[in-house]
Amino acid sequence: MTTQSQGLHTHVLDTLGLEISSGQCPPGSVLRTDELAQRFDVSRTVIREVIRVLESMHLVESRRRVGVTVRPTETWNVYDPQVIRWRLAGADRPRQLRSLTVLRSAIEPVAAGLAARNATAEQCAELTERALGMVATSRGQQLEGYLEHDTAFHRIVLNASGNEMFARLGDVVAEVLAGRTHHQVMFEDPDPAAVTLHVRLAEAVREGDPEAAERITKEIAVGALHELDVLAP
Amino acid sequence: MTTQSQGLHTHVLDTLGLEISSGQCPPGSVLRTDELAQRFDVSRTVIREVIRVLESMHLVESRRRVGVTVRPTETWNVYDPQVIRWRLAGADRPRQLRSLTVLRSAIEPVAAGLAARNATAEQCAELTERALGMVATSRGQQLEGYLEHDTAFHRIVLNASGNEMFARLGDVVAEVLAGRTHHQVMFEDPDPAAVTLHVRLAEAVREGDPEAAERITKEIAVGALHELDVLAP
């Protein structure tokens, strides 16, 4: 998963970002640019650019004469998809997965309601198609195929809401779904009830029924949260 | 508002970020590092660091032999508080303010419900205090004082929810409230109904009544959306 070999910058950034967000280099610890340059065997230029990016994510703070200090977790830009990926790959994935799922449970019902009002015919069609795809891949250990349809489905709903902030959460949802599929936080086959709910949600959106869309999406969210409670205590 | 004089980097970043997110430098337009270095009268080193940061926000993309191209709006990290500030300061503030307010209307009711379950005694006390502060500053053109209490109030609710993703939205809400206060998107005095609702919300949280907290917060959100419709068509 770790991007690599498409530039020194990318490699160093990914390594350092992961180390910081996974808990090694705990908040308060200090990094020195010279040491990092030596460690990664790159010039200080590259290190400085990486530091600047980490700084823009509020993961670190650079001060003269003292070095680059790791900032406390509360200041991190936890909505940055890059940061989310690092955190899901690192230590406390369970806690992270739960926070994000609660976030989804707040956003997606509202987004679905808006989608029922605003979705284009094309979006409705694609939504139905994806729902059918989920049905088709819901049995027989086709988790990868299911994941693809599931991700696309939720992305369409968020986009169809017409709200930019919701739409941009598609990446976050994608990370969550991928994270839970790839880390044993899921049964062998998806919950049949969830599959059915997705089909019904596609219908509700197509028929322009906001209340139903919102209610069904809430049920999906509750199911997801419950699944987390069972599988990742 | 524009941060300055605490490093060349900061100044250049702020200027460029604002120019891009406000629509000059439309998506697809190309910047050259050498030209930028000349224009800002700084070394290419500084420019490169700035570009790297803008790249991490997905505002631009740097490719060899072609230059730094501005990416389409759909890819921007619109949850980055820095980007939000730039966009609220620039051109389509109204559209932006609406997206963000809809986002709030999805998040805050759920957060308030959780806060009613999880808030500590201390948080309840501070919440009440802030609500009273809002009452006290709700008349007689004390908009700045009101803004301060209002911001603190919503921040406490988000923090008290116990969910990290909600808590980190405090900065976003702060930007929205500041933006609407400082840009004529508000009456001379705040809506009395809104003030009352905040007091009632503090009560609901203190009494541990999630349903009431959620319902009241929804009313606050509806009011905010309505206010936008009236003042910023």
Add this chain to the structure above:
DNA sequence: TGTGACATAAACGTCGTACTTATTATTCCC
């Protein structure tokens, strides 16, 4: 005329070094 290989140049990517500046730590004097 069209197509492919090849050369070219334009831009970013990386490096090393030298110098500047802010901040901390130390020393020294009162």
Add this chain to the structure above:
DNA sequence: GGGAATAATAAGTACGACGTTTATGTCACA
């Protein structure tokens, strides 16, 4: 012991050189 001068340190900035990728133009050949 306290406060001011001083030194040491690590980041900030600048500059110049070279490497690398890749869009684009050119030429030969069919």
